[in-house]
Amino acid sequence: MNHEPFLIVVSAPSGTGKTTVLRKFMEICDGLFYSVSATTRKMRPDEVNGRDYIFLDREVFEYWIKEGKLLEWAEVYGEYYGTPRDPVTENMELGRDVIMDLDVEGKRRLEAQFPDRLVSVFLYPPDRETLRKRLLSRGAEDEEKLKIRLSKAEEELRWAFEYEYWVVNEDIEKAALRLKSITEAERMKRKRARNIWLLDLIRDD
Numbered sequence: 001m002n003h004e005p006f007l008i009v010v011s012a013p014s015g016t017g018k019t020t021v022l023r024k025f026m027e028i029c030d031g032l033f034y035s036v037s038a039t040t041r042k043m044r045p046d047e048v049n050g051r052d053y054i055f056l057d058r059e060v061f062e063y064w065i066k067e068g069k070l071l072e073w074a075e076v077y078g079e080y081y082g083t084p085r086d087p088v089t090e091n092m093e094l095g096r097d098v099i100m101d102l103d104v105e106g107k108r109r110l111e112a113q114f115p116d117r118l119v120s121v122f123l124y125p126p127d128r129e130t131l132r133k134r135l136l137s138r139g140a141e142d143e144e145k146l147k148i149r150l151s152k153a154e155e156e157l158r159w160a161f162e163y164e165y166w167v168v169n170e171d172i173e174k175a176a177l178r179l180k181s182i183t184e185a186e187r188m189k190r191k192r193a194r195n196i197w198l199l200d201l202i203r204d205d
């Protein structure tokens, strides 16, 4: 690696297709480590422990908090979510950039800890109708529940103003490619340069 590793935080309102985009992105971009969060919420049928989340009891999660095992944590809808510290630091030491799926609170906390090493990306749906359809397809729910989910998602869309990059997800492949472009551009930033002969030449002058 010729750059100082960084953290890429991706946030998106529910119904954006974030998980699918991030999976595709991991397939097409090298040199990345996906940070698997820990949570106390129940595992969904399509989820795998250790791949989607590390599913923990509240007692264990609280022990992890006490022992400083989490880089950041938050309580979302009454459940704990947090980023395990060691995998992140170990992978950065190995020169990998770390990608994480966090809410806005998590992004803010990490930004405070790593101001120069955090790249924030906001993923959003192409239009309201798509958002509505995606929320609907997540579970055929009644009109009332859909309305609640829609207004929550619209609330989350307001987070966008705190993020450096905005990526629209009208198509999984395209959105994944856009994330790859961002990552590659960030790797070439002068401030992240490391172990490059050009640096020695400039220093020698």
Ligand code: 5GP
Binding pocket: 011, 012, 014, 037, 038, 041, 072, 073, 074, 076, 081, 082, 083, 101, 102, 103, 105, 106, 107
């Ligand atoms: P879900 O339960 O739908 O998987 O996620 C709920 C919310 O928790 C999402 O907004 C997701 O981005 C956020 N989240 C997931 N992992 C973490 C984490 O490690 N830390 C924080 N702060 N938020 C997280």
